Amino acid sequence: MVRNPTDLDDDYPDTIELGQKGGISYKDIVLQQYRQITLFSNVEFRGGFYNTFVNSRGEEKTQYIPDSREIYSNAVYALAQLLINKFDGKMQQAYEEYEEMKEANKKWFIDISTPKEEIILGERFYEETTDKINFETYKTKMLEIHQYLYTQLSLLLSRLNYLEFGGGTYT
Numbered sequence: 001m002v003r004n005p006t007d008l009d010d011d012y013p014d015t016i017e018l019g020q021k022g023g024i025s026y027k028d029i030v031l032q033q034y035r036q037i038t039l040f041s042n043v044e045f046r047g048g049f050y051n052t053f054v055n056s057r058g059e060e061k062t063q064y065i066p067d068s069r070e071i072y073s074n075a076v077y078a079l080a081q082l083l084i085n086k087f088d089g090k091m092q093q094a095y096e097e098y099e100e101m102k103e104a105n106k107k108w109f110i111d112i113s114t115p116k117e118e119i120i121l122g123e124r125f126y127e128e129t130t131d132k133i134n135f136e137t138y139k140t141k142m143l144e145i146h147q148y149l150y151t152q153l154s155l156l157l158s159r160l161n162y163l164e165f166g167g168g169t170y171t
Contacts, residue, residue, distance in 0.1 A: 027162060033079045034157065037150060040072045045143055047123070047136065069139055073146040079153055086160060094152035101145045109138040 048067035055061050080095065087095060109120060113131045126132050157163050 030082050033082055037075045037079060040075055043068050045069045069143040073142055076146045076150045080149060083153060091152060091156040098145060098149045105138060105141045109134060
């Protein structure tokens with residue numbers, strides 16, 4: 001049966017076939033993403049930056065170190081999208097609050113920044129020092145908003161009994 005990806009009901013197949021080795025369940029995919037977010041949250045949250053170093057051949061190289069706040073936030077959002085068909089009333093309300101907080105933060109930054117863009121761009125786009133400071137405040141607030149969403153998703157997973165160990169005794 002071919003499914004329309006916009007259908008958001010509970011009729012997803014229990015497993016997804018992956019070649020000859022069998023299948024992986026929807027729950028496995030969700031828990032893999034949850035595990036990944038847990039790993040992302042165990043680092044210092046800081047902005048991205050360019051690092052210049054000399055390699056083993058004596059050549060100077062520049063490498064971009066990604067913004068760990070954005071990596072975490074994007075991963076949390078991806079988990080929310082994976083689980084959207086499992087939202088109950090509490091989670092739907094929390095997700096609406098998340099969307100409101102996100103839009104309010106975006107509006108705040110656009111209202112106070114020098115360029116009046118509809119889209120938030122990278123730090124290098126903003127030339128004024130106050131814009132760069134406000135951009136960092138915006139990014140930190142977005143991290144906090146996604147931490148709120150992650151907490152709500154964790155509570156949803158608990159209500160769905162996704163966080164219970166299968167088999168064995170874990171005390």
